[in-house]
Amino acid sequence: MSSTVEKYLKPDVIRQISRLDLRAQFVVKGFFQGLHASPYHGFSVEFSEHRKYTPGDDPKDIDWLVYAKTDKYYIKKFEAETNITGYLAIDLSKSMGFTYRQEFTKFEYAISLAAALCYLMIHQQDPCGLIAFDEKIRQSIPPKSKRTHLGNLLSLLTRLEPKGETNIAQSMMQLAAMLRHTSLVMIFSDLLEEPEQVIDSLRRLRHSGHDVILFHILDEAEVSFPFDGLMDFEDVETAEHLEVDANSIRGEYLDELAKFRETYRRECSKSGIDYVSIDTSMQFDKALLEYLVMRQSRF
Numbered sequence: 001m002s003s004t005v006e007k008y009l010k011p012d013v014i015r016q017i018s019r020l021d022l023r024a025q026f027v028v029k030g031f032f033q034g035l036h037a038s039p040y041h042g043f044s045v046e047f048s049e050h051r052k053y054t055p056g057d058d059p060k061d062i063d064w065l066v067y068a069k070t071d072k073y074y075i076k077k078f079e080a081e082t083n084i085t086g087y088l089a090i091d092l093s094k095s096m097g098f099t100y101r102q103e104f105t106k107f108e109y110a111i112s113l114a115a116a117l118c119y120l121m122i123h124q125q126d127p128c129g130l131i132a133f134d135e136k137i138r139q140s141i142p143p144k145s146k147r148t149h150l151g152n153l154l155s156l157l158t159r160l161e162p163k164g165e166t167n168i169a170q171s172m173m174q175l176a177a178m179l180r181h182t183s184l185v186m187i188f189s190d191l192l193e194e195p196e197q198v199i200d201s202l203r204r205l206r207h208s209g210h211d212v213i214l215f216h217i218l219d220e221a222e223v224s225f226p227f228d229g230l231m232d233f234e235d236v237e238t239a240e241h242l243e244v245d246a247n248s249i250r251g252e253y254l255d256e257l258a259k260f261r262e263t264y265r266r267e268c269s270k271s272g273i274d275y276v277s278i279d280t281s282m283q284f285d286k287a288l289l290e291y292l293v294m295r296q297s298r299f
Helices: 003-007 011-037 064-070 106-123 147-159 168-178 195-207 220-224 246-270 284-296
Strands: 050-052 074-076 086-091 128-133 137-144 184-189 211-218 230-234 241-245 274-279
Touching (some): 106 147, 106 284, 128 168, 137 147, 211 220
Parallel strands (some): 184 211
Antiparallel strands (some): 128 137
16 A cells, blocks of 8 residues: 555554455455466466466466466566556445345445456556446546556545435446546446446447446345235335235245346446356355356356
8 A cells, every 4th residue: 555545544544455355366366366276278368368377478477376276388468468457447326225124235345346456457457437426436446457457446436425316227328428448347236226227237248349247246135035914114315105915025036136136237247348246155265266267167
């Protein structure tokens, strides 16, 4: 973390950043271990853009961390060969602040996963930026690849709060207008709005030449519906209440959720967008591997 960042932050914020930094490093470590243990260690994933060592390459360019994990020689591609610019796009809607019985809310889960991806990109010397949105983009940091930039990104991530209503489509159109070069856009959202306009905005991003990864993050309870009897549900964004018999609607709810996820999976697949459906009970490093499996299936 840069001394400039530390200078202007309160001690409790610095402690939060340190915890997030450690968590991100822990996630990345688990990701690499899982990568080594799985058949998916070809490093075609953007965050680990390597190529095999060939005679004539400078041995000083060998990535010994990768060798330790794979027992094979890889070198980091030069910036001119990769030229990946990444943007983390975080949903600030109030619904992201929900958890039923998990340690992390959907928002905290998204922040931790985003921090790990940011850590991976900057570790690979690829520029990484950040936007945070609800009904429109509220915060942004332009992409840079310097190690000190990680402190700036983590600082903003720890200060974000989910508290607004959301308009994902409008925010993605705003982001598209901001992008000057082909970029890798990583979106973290529970997608709790009508999918048609959201999917259209994602298509436009993709058709403009950008690579798009959509991390659809739901709470474990939203996926399993572990409720019994008469329940009073509240829409956290509109404060509307709905009293229902959980047992009588469970089947219909789970069917609708499956259709909702399938709509995103199908439409994203048509447009070459990576759709990663996860919930807050999944370990972070497993979520990254889930993405890698998805990525490998496309190459």
